[in-house]
Amino acid sequence: MAQPIPEVVILRLPLYLRTLSRLAEKNIEVVSSRELGNHLQFTPAQIRKDLSYFGRFGKQGRGYDVKHLLAELKGILGLDRSWPMALIGVGQLGRAILSYRGFATEGFQIVAAFDSDPAKIGKRYGKLTIQDVAELNKTVAEQGIAIAIVAVPPSQAQQVINTLVASGVKAILNYVPITARLPKGVWLRDVDPTLALQTLTYHLKLGDTQA
């Protein structure tokens, strides 16, 4: 894998993973690019092109071996291990994040939660005790945290991100509607429902002609 893979392809790989997991659960052993395309609403050509970045998974005229492709994609995405995460901000959103069950099943575990509100620090949520953000540096190092989830108020977000970067965190899942500034070598994904809504309205505006 010397060649860089386009970011747009990386962004699609979890969708492949999810579909292949479903097929494996149903004991389906082989899938064609056409079937995979039907599940993902991509053309077969798109599927073949995307997967070609990672080597030759398919066999001519036979399709893809589901288990093999699943294992390979997990390896490529670094999902053949578990990832300890920190949550920063334990307001209403933060608490919804703590109770979200989708993370743990995919190998992501929130192992530490932080807030700056003295009324929250020391309180327990499930197995976690809310820590002071002042302890971030120490906890990140001790628990080998590589990923942080940011769910603080917008006015605090950039400062929290700076602190995370300084503490050695390399990957940030950001729930706050800001355009964060980041140094090279640190990756951030926005979980911003408004951005998604603003691209839906584009299609709504075009109207019923597509229906």
Added chain:
Amino acid sequence: MAQPIPEVVILRLPLYLRTLSRLAEKNIEVVSSRELGNHLQFTPAQIRKDLSYFGRFGKQGRGYDVKHLLAELKGILGLDRSWPMALIGVGQLGRAILSYRGFATEGFQIVAAFDSDPAKIGKRYGKLTIQDVAELNKTVAEQGIAIAIVAVPPSQAQQVINTLVASGVKAILNYVPITARLPKGVWLRDVDPTLALQTLTYHLKLGDTQA
């Protein structure tokens, strides 16, 4: 705008909008593609290419008129009006969504909330009274709801989406980790933090060589 605009470009436009709004708030009147690129971490060529789909906004050697470009992009995205939305599922996540302040400021307003739990139906959250999902059809028609937010348990999600589609909803913001099946003419965006995490780990796995 007879030519279809690539979906990846549509997906980037809200980022432009957000950056331009910030510049306008600072009373900055003109911005170059280089400056815009710095804010968005895109190359100037990428900026010019993206915006070229929508006509000629920039003036040679002068840059973009911030207010003009902002107004044009809002029009293109259908954001020069407000959009009434329905929320389906008022569990912990649903409640966090109801209290999210980012929607209203961008013209998105949750005007109705639904659940199937008899213990929740009839309860009030802020200005809303939780309605029975059985009333979905009627309320969607009465309130002209075009967008629905789905925050129900995974086992109920596809059925809820089917009901929404049948009721005439054309755009769905989906918080549930499923691959939804949709008819043509209905648009869906996933708000799935796990997908984002699974693309972050790709970069983490590549290691510190990029840092």
